[in-house]
Amino acid sequence: MSDLIQILPDNVANQIAAGEVVQRPASVVKELVENAIDAGSNSIKINLKDAGKTLIQVIDNGCGMSVTDARIAFERHATSKIRKANDLFAIRTMGFRGEALASIAAIANVELKTKRTEDELGTHLVIDGSMQVSQEVSACSDGSNFIVKNLFYNVPARRKFLKANSTELRNIISEFHRIVLANPDVAFQLIHNDSEIYNLPASNIRQRIVNVFGKSMNSRLISINTNTSIVKLSGFIGKPKNAKRNLGEQFFFVNNRFMRHPYFYRAVIQAYDKILPPETVPPYFIFFEVDPQIIDINIHPTKTEIKFEDEKAIYQIIQASIREALGKFNIVPSIDFEEDTSLEIPVAGQNKDIEAPMIKVNPEFNPFDAESNFNPFDAEKNYNPFDEARKSFESNPFFQEFKAKTPDSSTHKQKKEVPENWEQLYEEPTTKTQDQNDKQSVIDPENIPDYFQPQERVKMEQPKLQPREAIQKTKNFFQLKNKYILTPIRSGLMIIDQRKAHERILFEKFISSLENHQGIAQQTLFPQTIELNASDYTLLQVILEDVRALGFDIREFGKKTFVINGTPADIKNCEPKELLENLIANYKLNQLDVKLKIRENLAKSLAKASAVNYGKSLSYEEMSSIIDQLFACDIPNFTPDGKPVISVLESQELENRFK
Incomplete structure (x- = not known):
């Protein structure tokens, strides 16, 4: 019987090893850019x-x-970063294993053009599937130029499982963010399909964050800076009110290398305890500077998981630093000691005579005398502030009629006699002839000013009592804690979650709009402009047609910017900008569900973003409308997420509680 165990060929071994290092195009970008930084x-x-x-x-x-070096660089475990095993405990470079280029060359067509500064000519190297095709002298610029074509061309099973271009591009942008934030002193340019996505000049870390995530991020950042014997912390955290429901702006860096650390993530969330909106995560950009000997980087192929010697101590340092920064933000006002805050007080000259201000005042003015026609500040000009009001009052036709029927006040004071035909003042108005109507203007009771209220008008405006049936009907629905709608039914008491019910209603409406392309847009009074980061901008471009089918009137407005002219008519009292941001955030969260289709995901995301919030007081009409629409849905009992909407408290259970 022949031997069964044999050594794999190098090209096969490299393809297998590439599965750990190169998972998708983003992995190639990460490895090549990190090598460029090390260079x-x-x-x-x-x-x-x-x-x-x-x-x-x-x-x-x-x-x-x-x-x-160009030829050897594509061999497995060929590296310039380490020489002996002890070097693993003092790593400050991005790459060190020597696996990246060998793995990339095993599953793609690779070209390399490289030249040192001191050399006159460079090298042009071509490799296909770990096999060197050619190597020749070439005239090229200083530095390196890596060209990777047809990724996974010889591993069709891996290429088949790559996602859509939009998804893979977002993964590349995520890796790009991690690298550019850790290296703000390096200028970066990212181009996709001849369209520039990022052009980042060298800057400080705060400016780099603003350049990557938009200008609005500048006002949301709180700086942290803590120096201890174990670790030095620096960077920025976000204000609690700017926390979002989705991850994407949370970064840990150790010695300028991005890392994932769930334990330290919990430290950040605990530091924000009781000041974050529910189900939200704050942005943070925290940089650790530690001795390389107290960390272990070599525990994961992608080098993003790092082990610390004393994680508990660093956990407490993180919490204390963030709470201190939040305390300063909330309590201590920021003072700029370099700003000149002194008051500017004019000083009179020594040789200048001081004169008293001259103001003309009329000493005869009496503010309580309505007949006075004098302005206290202008004795030469007669002015009475009551003239215009009196003229307007006396020109009213009702006043003219009333004055005609009322004796003169001076005569009344002297004679104090009852006028003739006084009964006519209290008689019902009779129908008059056309001539009489021409002589005397007819007064419409609706046009009577408020300062004259005849008895007939007062009676006419008395509120009408509701019938007993209407009063009884308004007691069918109750709102509990501005969160639940309670209504009695035959079997007991039905409890409806108002937000989940509204979410189910909107979801089915949006699904219908997407299927029929009949979304109705409610135009906004003032269009709003929203600037997105590159990842969200790419995502919105993919789903833009479906977003418009929902009822959004939206169009591109420059680089990574959209203008919102209208929102779906079914959504009330929502800021268009905030609504679109929540839609994108929920859509990205729902992408974890592979079975969820794009349109269903979109309808689900918009329903969750626009459903009525807890804490809103609902009127009887609003509660009635929600219940009517809920039971008209195909699946009224559950939300699109499968959470219950309705709960029934049985009568028997109520009776048992009182036994």
């Missing part, structure tokens, strides 16, 4: 085609490679 580059350009499936090109101005 001392201060300017890096990334060019993509079809989200990296067709082309990934990374151009840097680093130190470059010699002819021999």
